[in-house]
Amino acid sequence: MRRTLLGLLGTAALLLGLAAPALAFEPVNVVHTEKVQAGPYDLTVGFSTWPLKAMQSLDFTFAPEGGVADKKGTLTMLRDQKPVNDAPLARHPRKREVWGLDVRALPEPGTWTFRFDLDGPAGAATGELKNLQVMDQPGPPMGLSWAISTIPLFGLIAFIVVAWRRTRTA
Amino acid sequence: MDITAVAPSSRTVPRGLVPAGLVLGGTLISLVGLTWDIQWHSDVGPDTFFTLPHLFLYAGSAISGLASLVVVLLTTADTRRAKDVDPIVGGRAVGVFGRTFAAPVGYLISGTGAALFLVYGLWDQWWHGLYGFDAVIDSPPHIGLLLSISITMVGTVMVFAVAREQRWGTYGTVVGAAALLVFSMVTSLGLRAVPSALVNPVSVGTAFLAVMILVMAAHALDRRGGALAVGVTVAVLQAVFWWFSPWAAEVYADATGLPLRDYTDGIPAVPNMVPMCLIAVAVAVELLRRLPVWVSGAVGAALIAACAPLQRLLTYGAPFHVNGRYLATIVVAAAFGALAALLGRRFGHMLRLLAPAKENSHA
Numbered sequence: 001m002r003r004t005l006l007g008l009l010g011t012a013a014l015l016l017g018l019a020a021p022a023l024a025f026e027p028v029n030v031v032h033t034e035k036v037q038a039g040p041y042d043l044t045v046g047f048s049t050w051p052l053k054a055m056q057s058l059d060f061t062f063a064p065e066g067g068v069a070d071k072k073g074t075l076t077m078l079r080d081q082k083p084v085n086d087a088p089l090a091r092h093p094r095k096r097e098v099w100g101l102d103v104r105a106l107p108e109p110g111t112w113t114f115r116f117d118l119d120g121p122a123g124a125a126t127g128e129l130k131n132l133q134v135m136d137q138p139g140p141p142m143g144l145s146w147a148i149s150t151i152p153l154f155g156l157i158a159f160i161v162v163a164w165r166r167t168r169t170a
Numbered sequence: 171m172d173i174t175a176v177a178p179s180s181r182t183v184p185r186g187l188v189p190a191g192l193v194l195g196g197t198l199i200s201l202v203g204l205t206w207d208i209q210w211h212s213d214v215g216p217d218t219f220f221t222l223p224h225l226f227l228y229a230g231s232a233i234s235g236l237a238s239l240v241v242v243l244l245t246t247a248d249t250r251r252a253k254d255v256d257p258i259v260g261g262r263a264v265g266v267f268g269r270t271f272a273a274p275v276g277y278l279i280s281g282t283g284a285a286l287f288l289v290y291g292l293w294d295q296w297w298h299g300l301y302g303f304d305a306v307i308d309s310p311p312h313i314g315l316l317l318s319i320s321i322t323m324v325g326t327v328m329v330f331a332v333a334r335e336q337r338w339g340t341y342g343t344v345v346g347a348a349a350l351l352v353f354s355m356v357t358s359l360g361l362r363a364v365p366s367a368l369v370n371p372v373s374v375g376t377a378f379l380a381v382m383i384l385v386m387a388a389h390a391l392d393r394r395g396g397a398l399a400v401g402v403t404v405a406v407l408q409a410v411f412w413w414f415s416p417w418a419a420e421v422y423a424d425a426t427g428l429p430l431r432d433y434t435d436g437i438p439a440v441p442n443m444v445p446m447c448l449i450a451v452a453v454a455v456e457l458l459r460r461l462p463v464w465v466s467g468a469v470g471a472a473l474i475a476a477c478a479p480l481q482r483l484l485t486y487g488a489p490f491h492v493n494g495r496y497l498a499t500i501v502v503a504a505a506f507g508a509l510a511a512l513l514g515r516r517f518g519h520m521l522r523l524l525a526p527a528k529e530n531s532h533a
Contacts, residue, residue: 025216025428057304090432093215102215105304139300142310146363148293149314152286152321159279164516167523 028059028095028102034132038118039125041065045114046100054137057105062089063098064118071120073099077106078113089116109136186259187338190329192237193280194342197323197349200230201407202414204319204356205440206422208307209415213434214423217303219295222422227319228291234322235284238277246272261332261524275524276332280325286318313360320357323350331390331521340391343521347387348403352411354379355443369499373478377471377503380448382510382517384455385467389518394456401452404444411441437485446484447477455511463515464508471507475500 032050036043046061064071068091076086084107092100106112112132118125139145203226210223218224245263248255249272255263260274273281294311306312327346333339358375365371388397415438423430445451451470458466479496482488 025218055301055304057302088433093429093431096429103217103303105301105306137301139297142363145297145310146313149290149310150317152283152290152314152317155282155286156317156321156324160517163520167520 025094028061028092028100030059030061034129036114036116036127036129038116038127040122041071041118041120041125041127043116043118043127045129046098052106052132052134054109054134055105055107056138057103059092059094060101060104061092061095061098062100062116064120067097068099071118073116073118075099075101076115076117078115079106079108079110081113089118106134109134184333184336184338185256186329186333189237189241189259189277190326190333190338190342193234193277193322193326193329194346194349196230196232196234196237196284197319197326197346197353198230199226199233200319200322201349201353202411203227203230204316204353205411205415205438206418208356208439209419210422211307212439213416213419213430213436214428215431216428219298223418227315231284231287231319231322234280234326235287238281238284238322238325241277242266242271242273242281245274245277246270248272257524258333260329274329276325276328278325279328280322283318283321283323283325286321287315290314290318307356308359308362313357316353316357316360320350320353323353326350327387327390328521328524332524334391334522343387343390344396344399344403347383347390347400348407351380351383351400351404351448352407352440352444354383355445356440359443367495369495369502370475370478373475373499374471374503374506376443376445376478377474378506378510380445380451380474381455381467381470381507382514384448384452384470385463385511385514386517386521388455389515390521392518392522394459397452397455398449401449404448408441408444408446412438415440435486442481442485445474445477446481447473463511465511467511467514468504468508471510472500472504474507475503 028046029048030046032047034045034047036045042065044061044063044065046059046063048059049056052058062075068089073089074086075089077084089099092098093102112134114129114132116127116129118127203223206226207221207223210221211217241260245255245259249263255272255274257263257274260276260278263272263274264278265271266273266278290311294315297309297311301309323346327343327350330339330342330346334343355376358372358379361371361375384397384400387400390396391399416436420430451473454470454473455466458469479488479490483490
């Protein structure tokens with residue numbers, strides 16, 4: 001029993017020891033920026049990769065001039081002018097001085113628009129980042145990826161079919 | 171030095187309980203890792219390969235896989251020495267790779283799931299290298315990983331169902347089925363890839379899987395209260411994870427010096443995927459035992475699909491409208507629920523046949 005407990009404690013220590021140094025999260029590295037004018041507010045939109053490809057995740061930053069402390073707002077993402085998603089502008093978890101989206105991918109290729117509805121000391125205003133081009137996804141077609149990923153399901157079904165047939169007369 | 175002291179107590183442990191317990195423990199660790207990981211991404215965010223919730227997921231499959239491997243190797247050794255193999259340990263042994271290995275069928279399935287988890291872990295690493303660490307639970311490799319763990323959980327239910335005539339076998343079947351049911355609610359998110367204009371495929375999928383697993387466990391145990399026991403165990407897991415998931419995410423964030431996201435709603439993600447009406451469904455399965463099984467399946471699945479948006483209204487305040495899609499989802503879920511109940515009954519029967527000698531004595 002003592003040996004088992006020591007083994008369990010050793011395993012737990014190893015797990016925690018591995019987890020601690022591995023938690024060095026990468027900083028947000030902006031490689032491209034675009035300017036958006038929302039009424040009186042100047043907004044800089046930053047991208048951690050450029051150009052954008054569908055399904056490939058990156059960090060987005062949204063930095064209003066004068067900081068985010070006295071402002072709030074909503075981001076609406078549109079693809080081909082159709083709203084896909086909207087959410088309050090939240091601080092980036094790894095770059096708390098600006099708003100942002102951490103490790104987020106745009107799911108489909110096409111022409112995207114980011115609409116910013118801002119409210120602050122100078123009143124409410126809206127601005128848009130238009131014609132954001134998102135290229136086709138890299139990697140294999142999704143059909144192939146799903147085919148590879150559902151092999152366990154079809155394997156389980158095949159096993160069940162065999163077991164079913166063998167137990168049919170039982 | 172402790173041999174004489176250990177030997178008498180080791181005889182009191184029922185044969186097959188230790189490896190079965192390890193496999194079940196591994197799946198429960200995987201389940202804890204999953205609910206913690208999803209909550210982490212929802213409430214905190216940053217991802218690496220070696221976060222603590224990820225390590226729980228890896229450790230769970232490793233424990234289940236190694237326990238299964240040891241049982242298969244010991245069974246193979248016993249078979250080669252022409253020793254009797256007791257089918258209470260995971261069911262009858264089957265030949266693998268010809269007759270290279272002799273594997274009790276339950277441990278063959280649980281071990282295969284763990285081995286697949288390794289393969290799909292590599293596939294997931296490649297995927298993240300190409301697409302980045304976007305925390306999307308329903309990406310193809312994640313669904314592959316979830317399916318692999320599900321296979322280990324199916325093997326776990328088989329391992330315990332073999333010993334259902336013993337108390338530990340009954341309890342293990344109930345807990346294993348409950349863990350599989352909770353886990354399947356996340357796996358069914360893969361159905362978001364299916365067109366969803368006419369019906370909600372995730373609601374239909376969760377209803378199908380929940381009914382199938384409930385009915386399967388009830389028929390495997392073949393006693394009154396089997397479905398209700400699984401329903402209550404699911405509710406206990408749901409309640410524990412409801413408290414645990416946000417708490418663990420916040421404690422881990424504090425420990426690593428990371429802030430919670432702005433606008434975090436704090437609603438436990440995985441427990442909220444589990445239908446709160448499941449106990450009512452389990453009661454319906456128990457009360458409608460005298461009717462054809464597909465009736466209780468259809469009623470139960472329709473109830474789950476009908477209550478899904480109400481649960482989202484209750485927890486998230488999400489808007490709820492009775493429209494054509496909502497009604498169509500209930501009807502399609504009822505049809506799939508009828509099928510799920512028929513399949514569940516058959517699977518329960520197959521589980522009972524895993525140990526034929528016990529089957530005779532039970533009758």
